[in-house]
Amino acid sequence: MANKSQQITATADSIACIRDEHKMLREQVRRFVDEQVKPRAEGWEESGMVPRETLRQMGELGFFGIRYPEEYGGSAMDTLATAVLAEELGRSTFGGFSVTVLVHTDMASPHLMHAGSAEQLRRWMPKIISGECITAVAVTEPDAGSDVASMRSSARREGDSYVLNGTKTFITNGVHADLYFVAAKTNPTSRGAHGISMFAVEKGTPGFSVSRALKKQGWLCSDTAELAFDNVRVPADQRIGEENRGFYSIMRNFQNERLVLGAMAMGESLAAIDITLEYVRNRKAFGGVLWDKQAIRQRLAMLAAKVEAGRQLIYSTAWLDAQKFDCVKQVSMVKAYWGELVNQVTYDCLQFHGGMGYMRESTIERMARDARVHAFGGGATEVMLEEVAKRMV
Numbered sequence: 001m002a003n004k005s006q007q008i009t010a011t012a013d014s015i016a017c018i019r020d021e022h023k024m025l026r027e028q029v030r031r032f033v034d035e036q037v038k039p040r041a042e043g044w045e046e047s048g049m050v051p052r053e054t055l056r057q058m059g060e061l062g063f064f065g066i067r068y069p070e071e072y073g074g075s076a077m078d079t080l081a082t083a084v085l086a087e088e089l090g091r092s093t094f095g096g097f098s099v100t101v102l103v104h105t106d107m108a109s110p111h112l113m114h115a116g117s118a119e120q121l122r123r124w125m126p127k128i129i130s131g132e133c134i135t136a137v138a139v140t141e142p143d144a145g146s147d148v149a150s151m152r153s154s155a156r157r158e159g160d161s162y163v164l165n166g167t168k169t170f171i172t173n174g175v176h177a178d179l180y181f182v183a184a185k186t187n188p189t190s191r192g193a194h195g196i197s198m199f200a201v202e203k204g205t206p207g208f209s210v211s212r213a214l215k216k217q218g219w220l221c222s223d224t225a226e227l228a229f230d231n232v233r234v235p236a237d238q239r240i241g242e243e244n245r246g247f248y249s250i251m252r253n254f255q256n257e258r259l260v261l262g263a264m265a266m267g268e269s270l271a272a273i274d275i276t277l278e279y280v281r282n283r284k285a286f287g288g289v290l291w292d293k294q295a296i297r298q299r300l301a302m303l304a305a306k307v308e309a310g311r312q313l314i315y316s317t318a319w320l321d322a323q324k325f326d327c328v329k330q331v332s333m334v335k336a337y338w339g340e341l342v343n344q345v346t347y348d349c350l351q352f353h354g355g356m357g358y359m360r361e362s363t364i365e366r367m368a369r370d371a372r373v374h375a376f377g378g379g380a381t382e383v384m385l386e387e388v389a390k391r392m393v
Ligand SMILES: Cc1cc2nc3c(=O)[nH]c(=O)nc-3n(C[C@H](O)[C@H](O)[C@H](O)COP(=O)(O)OP(=O)(O)OC[C@H]3O[C@@H](n4cnc5c(N)ncnc54)[C@H](O)[C@@H]3O)c2cc1C
Pocket: 103, 136, 137, 138, 139, 140, 144, 145, 146, 147, 169, 170, 171, 172, 173, 216, 219, 224, 373, 375, 376, 377, 378, 379, 380, 381, 382, 383, 386
């Protein structure tokens, strides 16, 4: 018979497809988060950024290359490893820290890895994996969010360069990144999805500037920016992938991005429930503790059931992806499910903290603010449900 603490630990291992290498990764990331992130991240929230030193340390520990080939310094693991990384970062309770890392590892740099030439990979991948070069991805524009194809930024071919013009907004790592993967229209006459290409633009390229650092409701230690491109001359050999095929690589990379955001939200939900259990089991009220109230116990139990179901969905989707099955429907389900559930979990958990949950000094207050973005960032729930619905008939 397992004792109580073994049962709690068993939750972390209730995923059948997790192997020893994933368990080791989980332990390493969890240790790093406990020792290096949790004690410091309040300060990062104040300063609005994750220090470079911490990112370099993560690079040195191998956390930035878990999916990338060994020849560039990676460890060539599978999609399940990505889910483990995102879950454990989510458990840190600092969404701004998690997204800083995950944009670099799983949303921006995959553009290079999936479509870059051998020369481009040699040039940037080792530095991306070591944490020397931090990346951002710039797709969203003031007038083009969910509707990616309606973007207006342009890249006009001139000799052996492209000339980029336009504005990007809400770009994570936008202020502090070194390398930006930027989407722009290379064929202005073609409408919709056709005519978009991706470019690697280095910080310091003349005409490229951070026009504004944006202030947000949550994710305070993640820097978010508006970017301006004013006749930015980008060498043609910095186009990533085929000309006019950028929309398709954005859609491909969205799959990984959405799975990762779901796994991050899942880690946050697990942590929120743990924190709240601790709180309600100690908070005295009506001659006992809050946990004595059936209404509270049952709501937490139902949340735990939904979280466990969603956790299985994430890992089964990651497994499908690792086996190279088409899983757009499942990934869209993950993003829709977790974008909503993490908000429900943090809302209820804050409720059970009462007034303390409304205070800036409480972890759950930050977590509830951080959670809000999950319902639209990287794919709004409504858009994700359309993707699911399309595949139901
Ligand atoms: C903190 C933060 C970080 C971000 N980081 C990045 C980044 O690094 N790089 C990047 O390129 N982008 C980034 N984004 C942009 C993000 O992905 C977009 O916010 C998201 O795609 C939604 O676009 P939008 O905000 O323009 O909302 P809109 O597209 O204007 O949609 C507004 C709302 O309308 C509803 N809606 C939209 N479409 C439909 C539909 N088809 N059917 C029904 N309802 C619909 C949804 O409720 C949606 O929330 C970030 C955003 C935030 C807030």
